[in-house]
Amino acid sequence: MKKSIKTLLLLGLLVAVGCKQTDQAPTETTTETTTTAGPTGQSGVKDETSSPNIVQTAVGSKDHTTLVTAVKAAELVDALSNAGPFTVFAPTNAAFDKLPAGTVEDLLKPENKEKLSNILGYHTYVGSLKTEYMQDGQEFDMVFGGKVKITKKGDKTFVNGSEILASIPTSNGIIHVIGDVLLPK
Secondary structure, three states: OHHHHHHHHHHHHHHHHHHHOOOOOOOOOOOOOOOOOOOOOHHHOOOOOOOOOHHHHHHOOHHHHHHHHHHHHOOOHHHHHOOOOEEEEEEOHHHHHOOOOOHHHHHOOHHHHHHHHHHHHOOEEEOOOOHHHOOOOOEEEOOOOOEEEEEEEOOEEEEOOEEEEEEEEEOOEEEEEEOOOOOOO
16 A cells, blocks of 8 residues: 555656656656566565574574474564564574484475474574573573573573574574474473
């Protein structure tokens, strides 16, 4: 609706300006038309100057190809590309390899999209959780699946017993790399 109103206002302005300039010689104009393939979500926005978001960062990681494949299969790319902020506990490829044989392949099937979405939602918190602010015994409600529990042992921070191996700030939140897949209870 807003696009239609803007187009009408622009057209009206062009007509008004064109009517006032009747004493000038006509000039040749070229019109360029652009077609789009249909609606694009937040992931379709191209921005070469901003810091990468969670999805863009994960796509660039050779250690998270399985996670990226799962996010795409669950159709969560647009959701995780939004403004956020989000905290994603991101299992590595090695973490997915620890699951029983065939588990990942089964979850990637279209008929298991909801189950996959729930598992990925259990890795996602709405808000930005930095490890330096996490306290031993804290619990956080995840997007799906319930709560995760934080434990501290010396300088190390764990989520449901899985050590946070690295933390990567992004434009729409933070990624905490973990070595295990978190399963909702």
